[in-house]
Amino acid sequence: MRLMSLLLVLLLAVTAFTQNIGERCRKPSNRPGTCVSIRECPVLLALLDRQNPNLSILHEARCGFSGRIPVVCCPDPVVPVTKPSTTNPPPSSAVQDVSNHRNVHLLPMDICGPVADSKIFGGKETGLLEFPWMALIGYLIRGEIGFHCGGSLVNERYVLTAAHCVTSLPNGFVLASVRLGEHNLDEEMDCDLETRVCAPGPLNFDVEEGVPHPQYSKKVMKNDIAIIRLKGRVPFSQSVVRPICLPVGLRHQNRNLDQEFLVVAGWGVTENGTSSPVQLKVNVPVVPLAKCSVIYQKIVQIGPSQLCAGGEKGKDSCNGDSGGPLFFLGLVGEEQKAVQYGVVSFGPKYCGTENMPGIYTRVGHYMDWILNNMRP
Known part of the structure; x- marks a missing residue:
């Protein structure tokens, strides 16, 4: 290993330092990446452990040096995104009852949707972990993670979000991670100053797979729903993070929510x-x-697979809430629960515009698709 490291240093030493650590790069083979220390790039570092390392790739990947340590263009991680299947039939307008679906047991109905006694319910800022299913979707952008979408935890491996948060992403965006148990992004530790209670800290998970709906259309903003599979399981027994409930059964999936x-x-x-x-x-x-x-008739056609909510001046979901949940708080059977009925999809150009409601993907319409694509 030491010999190979010395050889790599000699190899990279033939050129002057060209890029700094943290700068974006496109090599080798024009693949996007970030300039980092060779020690921080397992993909290229592994080449040195081979019996016959491919020195041409290492040479092509050079960025320069940081002191005596070689700096290389480390390729961005490739997150598999399930491509839309051309064999899947178009979605039916009829809602499929999932009460007896083979995967309904994957939804933890016993612990989902806990309702906290919030001191500021109806206010603007949430209480500390008031909604323990809230998720932030992270993207690798120019070597750093940025949160640009939301989502909701539905079981120990899956987060529900919008299709436009998973596919057809802006240039330079790579779906990378999910953060749970966050409240204030500016604080290392979230605490309630009045009660002096602190949250245990956020949980960060890499993304194993992003699955957008196969009939998602960016042009007409239909079927804007996706699930994200996490690498690893959320430790419900060791954290305050909990999943939200999803509507199961036609009574909930078809529920008339008008004016609620x-x-x-x-x-x-x-x-x-x-x-x-x-x-x-x-x-x-x-x-x-x-x-x-x-x-919306002059903008886009709204259909039964969507929900409209809002339209009151200054009250709306907005940019960065994309993929987040629209949910009901109330009795489910004899228990107080939170049930997610919508996923934030799109809305008026200016958030909170009076008489212009936001558009949400109706979760009940897609429960069959969600469960079909979930794995243990």
Whole structure:
């Protein structure tokens, strides 16, 4: 190993330092990456352990040096994203009852959707871990992780989000990670100053797989739903993180929510145009689909697989809330539960525009697809 390291140093020493650590690069083979120390790039470091290392790849990957340590262009991790299948039939307008679905046992109905006694319910800022299913979706951008979408934990391996948070991403965005148990992004430790109770700290997971709906259309914003499989299992017994409930059974999947107030939460853009470091929430009324269709008729066609909510001035989901949950807080049977009925999809150009509700993917419509694509 030492001989190979010396050989690599000699190999890289023929050129001058060209790029700094942390800078974006496109090599070898024009693959996007970030300049890092060779010690921090397992993919290229592993080449040195081979009996006949491919020195041409190492030479091509050079960025320069940091002191005496070679700096190389470490390729971005490749996260598998399931491509839309051309053999899948188009979604039916009829909702499939999933009460007896083979995978319904993967939804932890016994612990999902716990409702906390919040001192500030109906306020703008959420209480500490008031909604323990909230997730932040992280993207590798220019060598750093940035959170640009939300989601909701539905079991120990899966997060529900929007398809546009998983596929057809902006240039330079690589789906990379999920953070759970976060409240304030600016604080290393989240604490309630009044009760002096502190959260145990966020949990970070790499993404194993992103699965967008096969009929997702960015052009017409239909079927905007996806699931993300985490690398590793969420330790429910060792953390305060819990999944949200999903609607199971036709009574819940087809529930008429018109005029009911649901909750949308996230870290999205606020009314002053900046992202909030603290998790926020707002109560929004569900707008009848017929009324919503008229409002959006010159923009896009709204259908039964979608929900409309909001339209009150200054109250809306916004950029950065994409993929986050729209949920109901109330009795499910004899228990207080939170049930997710929508996924934040899109809305008016200016968030919180009066008489312009936000559009959400209706979760009940896609429960069969969600369960079909979940694995233990």
